[in-house]
Amino acid sequence: MAENGLTSFSYHIDADETGAAASLAGPAAFAGPLAASGAASLDAETAARAYLVQGLASAAMPRFAVDSEIEQDVDFRIIGTETVPLTKTQTVKFRQHFNKIPIYGSLVTVELDQQNGLVSMNSALGTPEGVDPMAQIAPANVVEKVCDTAGLNQLPAESLPRLYFYFDQTVDSWRLAYIAENVPEAPHGEADGTGAEADGAHGAPLPELFDYIVDAHSGEIVARLPRVASVEIRSAEEPDVLGRPRRITAIALDAGGLRLHDPEFNVYTHDADFADVQPFGALPGPYCVNPPAWLPAAISAHANGTEVARFVRDVLMRNGIDNRGGAYVATINCLWGVSPSREWRNAAWYRDQMIYGQRFQNGQLLSYAAALDVVAHEIFHGITDRTARLEYAGETGALNESYSDIFGIIVSNISEPNLAAWNWEMGEELTSTGIPIRDFRDPRRRNQPDHMDEFVRIPSPYHQGNDYGGVHINSGIHNKAAYNILNSQDHETYLFQPAEVTQIFYLALSQSLSRTATFADSHRAVMSAARSLFRADPKRSLKVAAVAEAFEAVGIVEAVA
Structure with missing residues (x-):
């Protein structure tokens, strides 16, 4: 189990060393009256659910499992279906529920080909056993408490609280909690250089939106998670x-x-x-x-x-x-x-x-x-909010920052065909000294670590004063992995087109990552995306291996089951 309380799993048909494909794609996956029709005649949601159910029952996929203690009370509900033009596949996403309550951060993504054949399956599952599923606090009381804390007269409709099982990393245990999303509140304290500005400037801090986590048994606010994206x-x-x-x-x-x-x-x-x-x-x-x-x-x-x-x-x-x-x-x-x-x-x-x-x-x-790199960085925070909705604190927050950095650096350089001439610095136009905010080639130059051995662990609670747990500090590690991928070579020739690197990170973000994803989860998701995107590429093996090596070079290691 990872620090976010979830157990991650990744399976891809192009990396099947377990024999799982036969059990997942065979007749058992479509038992009953649908057996004769086969996957191609089904709608995507029915086919995906069949693969999910069979995967959970398959002995060849032991890491993709629900704990037997809670198994009878677990179900998976569809979040949505999406056609992915980049890979010519379709994904169906499910959220895990326990006692009919969603598990925060859980996600199962089933990727299908055009005939509804299984391409990949990625998951993050939780086991919130031992938590009373009956709330002791009424939603109205939660609204009142959040409004008082945030200084609001009323909550926006989008922020009304919903019940979840939530893993509290500060006490390493599950809670039953209400979550009120996108709660606006007045800024606290002074600017600390954690936004786009990073040269010690003074001024008003960034506007703030928070997800409030309120214990459904005690009414305690256990976390405030930042979200800060016919004419002539x-x-x-x-x-x-x-x-x-x-x-x-x-x-x-x-x-x-x-x-x-x-x-x-x-x-x-x-x-x-x-x-x-x-x-x-x-x-x-x-x-x-x-x-x-x-x-x-x-x-x-x-x-x-x-x-x-x-x-x-x-x-x-x-x-x-x-x-x-x-x-x-x-x-x-x-x-x-x-x-x-x-x-x-x-x-x-x-x-x-x-x-x-x-x-x-x-x-x-x-x-x-x-x-341009800063504009792209911030706009891609909007895309993150509309896809994985990564939290903005701790390691997950650093991952959130890094994804925006990666897209920002590529957007600002994409018009330069010679990768050797790329500008790997970000935001130098915006500082009074001309010193960049980030440096992809050498994160240490801007006081960021470039390896997991140097990961800066900042104790909670997270707030603007400690950079929400180092989101602008530790992002350098994941940035360096992306730099390594972009600069991977085969016989002194760049192995990837910049657009391809953008696409595998985008596919990972939009299809496989959940709200509490870690650097290791990103490694898993980018590997899976590379296998799907390059599955017809003659250099597929080289490219997938280069992705793995790029992450491992910075100490982000995740075995793909």
């Missing part, structure tokens, strides 16, 4: 905040003038005009329009947002942040609180949109929208 079209080149010409698309308004809206990629850019964006209704603010002349910060936000949207569509084959065509919304010139200097040194994914602050550099305000 005109196209033109305009200077951005760094003085570079950028191609942007806007739409013509009936009353004359233009508005920053790219209808092809559904990108909208707004201007807070240095207002406090904390109050409900303050975001997204008025559209950026012309006249008056475009603000350079607006051009940066719009052009960089469009680049990320194009990357998401063309490289990941994803339909927007939510995979349903939802808008990319950004607001420039944001303040968090009142600042007479108009300076707020941060950028964040907040309540389904990007918000950009600004800092003084050489006597001028420089928008955080200037840096």
Whole structure:
């Protein structure tokens, strides 16, 4: 069992050394009246459930099992089904329930080919035995307690509490708990450089959203988990905040003038005009329009947002942040609180949109929208929220940060075909010294570890003052694994295209990782993704081996069953 209380398992048809394939794909998997029809004639959910049930019963898959003490009270409920264009497969996801209550962080992902044949199965299962499943605290009391703590008059509808079995790592045991998600609250304390800014700047801290974990027996708040993500079209080149010409698309308004809206990629850019964006209704603010002349910060936000949207569509084959065509919304010139200097040194994914602050550099305000890698990093926090929804604390929080770093570094370099010429530094445009926030090639240069032997363990409770358990510190280890993959070579030739590396990390994030995933879980998930993505590639064995070696080189080791 891992520190998150879950037992992980991974099976892939292309790495079957156990003989499990025969028991999973054979007639026993489709017993009864469906036996004659076979998997191809079934709907994906029925086929996936049959594989799940047979896998749990298979002696060839001993790590994929439910503890016999709770087995009779466990069921698996479908979360959703998704077609994955990158691998031409389909995934069906299940959540484990015990006594009809969901187990927080549990996940089973069954991957199917186009004939509903099994491709892979990944799971994270829990055993919350010995916990009374009857809540002693009413949901209304939980709402009152959360509101009092967060300083709210009422909870947003999306934040109303739900009952889960939750593994509390601080006491190494399971609890029955209510979880209220995405609870907004006023920031506490001063800025500490844990957001996009990392050079010791002062100013208001990042806006904060939390998941509240409330013990359903005692009413104690046991954790606050941070979450902080037909018109006439005109196209033109305009200077951005760094003085570079950028191609942007806007739409013509009936009353004359233009508005920053790219209808092809559904990108909208707004201007807070240095207002406090904390109050409900303050975001997204008025559209950026012309006249008056475009603000350079607006051009940066719009052009960089469009680049990320194009990357998401063309490289990941994803339909927007939510995979349903939802808008990319950004607001420039944001303040968090009142600042007479108009300076707020941060950028964040907040309540389904990007918000950009600004800092003084050489006597001028420089928008955080200037840096493509930072824009991509924050937007991908939005994709993480819509997929694995990784927690933002401890090792899982460092994994959350690393995934955004990986996508950010690739997006900002993808136009450079020569990998040897890539810029492996992030965010150097945004610091007064020109010193980067991260360095993928050498994490130690920016005071990050690059091996699990150097993992920095910070005791709970986690808060902004201790970087939520080192999320911006330990991310360097997982970043270095990604760097190793990108730089893997076969006879002095790069083994991977950058797009392929992006795709295997995206598939791992969106299909296999659960909320409390660890670095080892990511190793398992990326390996499984590589086997699926490269299963028709002549160099499949070399690529899968290179992925394993890249993780093992930084001490992230996970045996794939």
